[in-house]
Amino acid sequence: MKTVTKGTLLWEPSEEKIKTAGVTKFMNWLKENEEIELTNQQEVWKWSVEQLENFWSCIWEYCEIDSKTPYKQVLDSRKMPGAKWFEGATLNYAEHVFKNYKKNKCALIFQSEILPRTEISWDELQEKTGSVAQYLREIGVKPGDRVVGYMPNIPETIVAFLACASLGAIWSSCSPDFGTGSVIERFQQIEPTVLFAVDGYSYNGKLHSRLSSVEKLQSELPTLKQTILLPYIHANDEKLSKDTVLWDDVTKNKHELLYEALPFDHPLWILFSSGTTGLPKPIVQSQGGILLEHLKTLIVEQGVNDEDVFFWFTTTGWMMWNLLVGGLLAGGTIVLYDGSPSYPNMDVLWNLAEETEVTFFGTSAAFISTNLKFGVNPNERYSFKKLKAICSTGSPLSINGFNWVYENVKKDVWLVSVSGGTDVCTAFVGGSPILPVYSGEIQTRALGANVQAFNEVGQPLINEVGELVIVDPMPSMPIYFWKDKNNERYHDSYFDIYPGVWRHGDWIQIDEKGSSVIYGRSDSTINRQGVRIGTSEIYRAAEGLEEIIESMVIDLELLGRESFMPIFVVLKPGIALSDELKAKIKAEIKQKVSPRFVPDEVFEVPEIPKTLTGKKLEVPVRRILLGQPLEKIVNRGSMANPDTLQYYIDLAKKLDKKK
Known part of the structure; x- marks a missing residue:
């Protein structure tokens, strides 16, 4: 290249x-x-x-x-x-x-690891949305009620959301790969009345059952009146609680899709911040504003x-x-x-x-x-x-x-x-x-x-x-x-x-x-000798090297010593972190960024800690390396790979001994 x-x-x-x-x-x-x-x-x-x-x-x-x-x-x-x-x-x-409805025109194309590609027409999308909206009305869902989805990126999730929007219910969703605790701390804040859920999902060719997670959600969300379960990885043979119905039973009766006329600022959905350093923020956005x-x-x-x-x-x-x-x-x-x-x-x-x-x-x-x-x-x-x-x-x-x-x-x-x-x-x-x-x-x-x-x-x-x-x-x-x-x-x-x-x-x-x-984030800025820089400038240089897949740099201001700034690198398979490669990394950053921002040390790691949406956890890792207790720093349930933190906890202990 x-x-x-x-x-x-x-x-x-x-x-x-x-x-x-x-x-x-x-x-x-x-x-x-x-x-x-x-x-x-x-x-x-x-x-x-x-x-x-x-x-x-x-x-x-x-x-x-x-x-x-x-x-x-x-x-x-x-x-x-x-x-x-x-x-x-x-x-x-x-x-x-x-x-935008056009008869017989394709509205959705769907493919997954476990299901073949399918097309959903505008006719079918409108019909299913009308059925779900009517069911929600029949069980008492009103404008302003919260309806949540523990659902993957599949057509049924689109249908559930549009049904909620049509009648003025407020939608919120979490992906089923979220940890159960993370989902609970989000949904508990908004007190939902209805839960849409799947029995599991597939990722990297492996099936992950979520039935126990659904049961946990039902027990931890006291405002729930109904759970609508979609058998996604199993057949329709789950034992259902008295407040649970199957998706097919909800959509079997056709009904015209009706629309509630809502004020411009009526809530459409609640999105959540990552919640890596505290309780996720429940962000409410309006029907008109998003439209x-x-x-x-x-x-x-x-x-x-x-x-x-x-x-x-x-x-x-x-x-x-x-x-x-x-x-x-x-x-x-x-x-x-x-x-x-x-x-x-x-x-x-x-x-x-x-x-x-x-x-x-x-x-x-x-x-x-x-x-x-x-x-x-x-x-x-x-x-x-x-x-x-x-x-x-x-x-x-x-x-x-x-x-x-x-x-x-x-x-x-x-x-x-x-x-x-x-x-x-x-x-x-x-x-x-x-x-x-x-x-x-x-x-x-x-x-x-x-x-x-x-x-x-x-x-x-x-x-x-x-x-x-x-x-x-x-x-x-x-x-x-x-x-x-x-x-x-x-x-x-x-x-x-x-x-x-x-x-x-x-x-x-x-x-x-x-x-x-x-x-990059201004709260993860590096400040050396009075000069500030965003971490992404260092990543541009380091990750430009063919040996490096990914990197994370942390600036530590340890008491009793000068600033210590390590860089953590994930290397391509078959590459070893030799002294020569360490020197090459430092030289690249010196040339492309500044001598002031050359890392003090280079560490090889198998993975970079990230949120569920793929953002590097620079600030929490910095706090770990400064010796702060993990439970006060980061919510493991909001992470894609929480086990990666142990490396930094161990490293913090080693650094503490060197002070």
Whole structure:
């Protein structure tokens, strides 16, 4: 693979792609209907944040929002928290999904490790959703009641969610690979009345029963009135408790799908933060806010339409599942996959994309990095004729990751690197199909998102690294945290540093053309000799070496000694951590980053500790290495690989003896 550096031009859109892009169509509409003339991405973004209220009213009209009652005003004020959007409007998220109903057209394509590929038509999706919604009404579910899913990324989960949305119940979900304790501490907070659950799931070719977990949930959630169980890995022969019914019994009776007209700010769902360092935050987002934001993201920014096949590899415990469902809002066919992205081999998702003619392929930066490290070359087997865009999120995509996509997947493809958060269920910064793609850079700030980089005193920076902040409200920001008295936890999560300004907790650098680079979490910053740096800069250098799969760097300020900064590396199979390799790693960081940030020691580890959504646990590991007790640091149930922590506990004891 050829060597590229930050800022290397990798792709430019053709005139035809620019002409047919969603944002171009929106600009044309603005000119024709509003007499607003904008000619490029930066102009559209600038107008969208300066004329915030006008922008969102135009999105409302452009995306043809169907409100049963007119709104009084777009926004009451730009205060945060507490901004009120589109007061007076009444609408329904699910109704906007089924506005795209086309008889006999495919709505969902589904594949898993244990079930063959199937297609679900709009007819079947609407019919099943109507059946489930009616059943929920019959057992007494009302608008505002919480309904939860302990379900994988399968069609039945989509049906359950849309049924809830149609009648105004509030949805929340956890993937069945979550530990039972983690699910309980999430669901207990919101007191659900109904649980949708599966009997198990398959991952990496192994079946995992979850019947005992379902029983535990039933006993620990006293507000539950009903459990709806889907036999996913077993036959319909489970012994059911008196408050449990089978999925097929719920969907056997057909019923017209009805829609409750709901206030714009009526809760749609509750998403949870990772909960790695405390009780997960129950983040409540509104029907109208998510509807508008996802229509803007998918139709205007990404250009998804009814001819597209939209895929994102995700579980129901990650916000990308919620965005994936949004593909239906744009009229597209969405692709669901349940299982490991590397079983039976690394081709499984690429093969799925080829055979289902995916046009938008969404994944994580970690997945791209793994493909790169193991020398996967999808373009040697697949043509990807229909593929228009590859989307990456979850963590910063390395420069080599950018290059790998263009050399090994497709040369003429729009690579969309995005960064946002569960907190808003969207991106703050992302892509534009009318702009070039440069290695290591995120193309633009999201429309309607007044993203800035702030210094310590709240001044905006250009071409310097600062705190990622949002200066003005967005419709999909939380309406509140569940049971958060006086919005205290909400305020402390985002507004405790810059009053009235959302501080997201990432380092960002924005240049004069509006593109950006994310440098990781600001709470895991390394500060050496007064100079601060985001850990991702070190990862870019270290993980650029062919021997290294992944790395994690921790800066320790131990009492009685100078700062000690080790780097932990996962090596490719067959590679040993020799003195020569240690020297090579240090030399690479010295050259690519700075002599100041050369690690003091290099340790080989089999795995990097991560959350269930794949984020490195830098801050908890730092606290472990500083000798703090594990039970006060991290919730093991929120981790993908909690057993990895023992290595760092043992290392902390060794370091303590050296003090």
